[in-house]
C-alpha cells in the first residue's frame with residue numbers, strides 16, 4: 372500500500388517563484404524513502420504541503436489514504452521540520468511533553484515515552500537541562516524524539532542529520548532502520564548522498580521543482596553496470612570493436628556478463644597484453660544526482 376501517493380503537485384509562491392512544477396511521488400508502507408535534491412529544489416516545500424504548513428497551488432492524491440490537507444490524519448504522522456526552534460526556557464523533557472500534548476498523546480503515556488525517547492536518541496542525562504544549552508546536533512536529536520512522541524505510522528524528516536557529527540549520523544541511520552523494522556515508513560529529505568545510499572529502500576531526485584528519477588538505487592544504477600579493464604600499454608586495434616568504449620589504456624564493457632568478459636580477457640592475453648586491473652563499476656547515487664542536475668540544466672545533453 373502507498374502511504375504517500377501524490378500527483379502533479381504544484382506550488383507557486385508569491386513573486387511567481389515556481390517551487391514545484393508537477394511533482395508525483397509514491398512512498399510505500401514500511402519503507403525508507405529518500406528525497407534528494409540540491410538547495411532550493413523544492414524538497415521542504417513538498418514536505419510543508421504534506422504537513423499542511425502551506426497550501427499547494429495544485430495537488431491531487433493521498434497521504435495515509437486521505438486527501439492532502441486533511442489535518443486529523445497528521446496525528447499519525449511524525450514531523451521534523453527544517454530549521455526548527457523550541458521554546459528556549461523549556462527543558463528537554465518539557466519540550467517533549469509539550470509536543471506530546473499538542474499531538475494529543477494521553478498524559479499517562481506521555482512522560483514515560485518522553486524519557487524512553489530521550490534515551491533512544493542518546494540524550495540521557497540531559498532530560499532536565501534547558502534546550503538553550505543544547506548543541507546543534509543535540510537539538511536535532513531532540514527534534515527527532517519529538518517526531519516520534521505520538522508513535523507515528525510515518526515519520527517525515529526534513530534533513531534529519533543536519534548539524535549532526537559522523538557518530539551521531541550513524542546512530543540516526545540505525546534508528547531509521549529500527550523504525551522500519553517496527554513497521555513505520557520513513558520519508559526523509561537530504562542532500563547527504565552517501566548516507567541515503569546506505570539507508571534508503573527507494574529514492575527520488577528532485578531538481579528545480581521537477582522529479583527526475585524515482586526507484587530503488589539498484590534500479591536507477593543498473594544501466595550503468597560495467598567492467599573497466601586496465602591494460603599496460605596501447606590497446607589492440609580490435610578493442611574498438613569488441614569493447615563499448617576505449618579510453619587510452621582503459622577498456623570499458625557495459626553490462627555484467629562475466630563470460631563475455633572472460634573471452635575478451637583471453638583474447639587480450641593471446642595478444643600478450645598485460646592486464647593491470649579489472650574493476651566492476653556502477654554509478655553511485657552521487658553520479659546519478661550529478662547527472663540529474665546536469666540534465667535539467669542542459670536538457671539536450673546525453674550521459
Ligand SMILES: Nc1ncnc2c1ncn2[C@@H]1O[C@H](COP(=O)(O)OP(=O)(O)OP(=O)(O)O)[C@@H](O)[C@H]1O
Nearest residue numbers: 384385388390408409410411412413414415416417
Ligand atoms: N515562503 C517562501 N516564499 C517565497 N519563495 C519561497 C518560500 N519558501 C521557499 N521558497 C523558494 O522555493 C524554492 C524551493 O525552496 P525549498 O525550501 O522547498 O527548497 P529545498 O529543496 O528544501 O532546499 P534546501 O536543500 O536548501 O533546504 C526556492 O527557490 C526558495 O527560494
Ligand SMILES: [Mg+2]
Nearest residue numbers: 414415416453
Ligand atoms: Mg529544505
